[in-house]
Amino acid sequence: MNCPFCGNADSKVIDSRESGGGVRRRRECNACDLRFTTYEQVQSRSLMIIKRDGTREEFDREKLWASLTKACAKRPLPTGLLEKALIEIESQLADIGKTEIPSKTLGEFTMSRLKDMDRVAYIRFASVYRDFQDIETFRTEIDALLKPNKEMLESNNQLSFLEDPDVVLSSPKRRRGRPSGGAMVGS
Numbered sequence: 001m002n003c004p005f006c007g008n009a010d011s012k013v014i015d016s017r018e019s020g021g022g023v024r025r026r027r028e029c030n031a032c033d034l035r036f037t038t039y040e041q042v043q044s045r046s047l048m049i050i051k052r053d054g055t056r057e058e059f060d061r062e063k064l065w066a067s068l069t070k071a072c073a074k075r076p077l078p079t080g081l082l083e084k085a086l087i088e089i090e091s092q093l094a095d096i097g098k099t100e101i102p103s104k105t106l107g108e109f110t111m112s113r114l115k116d117m118d119r120v121a122y123i124r125f126a127s128v129y130r131d132f133q134d135i136e137t138f139r140t141e142i143d144a145l146l147k148p149n150k151e152m153l154e155s156n157n158q159l160s161f162l163e164d165p166d167v168v169l170s171s172p173k174r175r176r177g178r179p180s181g182g183a184m185v186g187s
């Protein structure tokens with residue numbers, strides 16, 4: 001998509017919204033900083049995702065948004081970052097320029113975006129997305145993510161997800177202490 005003002009090929013998306021079955025994008029040229037609007041209709045309409053079993057299903061923006069918000073639930077992320085990630089994943093898909101894309105590719109784009117954003121969100125998404133056969137690879141990835149940055153992670157309290165009730169169902173804090181002092185006699 002070349003800039004209509006200077007012809008430069010690089011632009012960044014600054015806003016994206018549904019418009020008459022397509023997507024209206026506001027872009028800013030990386031060379032001259034001028035803004036222009038594009039309507040991307042054909043791609044967003046006809047993009048099919050090839051599932052693992054070979055069946056096709058139309059790319060569903062809402063579904064992708066749901067997985068992103070689920071992975072990032074309760075994470076300390078700046079407002080707008082998730083929207084930006086969604087737009088970037090969509091742009092990446094559009095940039096492939098094909099009408100059919102394997103679900104694996106979509107999953108990988110999403111994972112790489114989440115990996116840059118938030119480790120916990122990445123692990124959550126990857127644990128749902130990955131095949132069970134792939135569990136060894138997944139474990140290696142988690143180890144690689146956690147080990148070298150253990151100190152940094154701890155200082156950032158990024159491991160607090162371990163205490164997240166969604167992740168760990170039984171918490172040792174659950175045990176209720178008996179009131180001490182024996183002052184429980186009704187008045």
Ligand SMILES: [Zn+2]
Nearest residue numbers: 003006029032
């Ligand atoms: Zn320009």
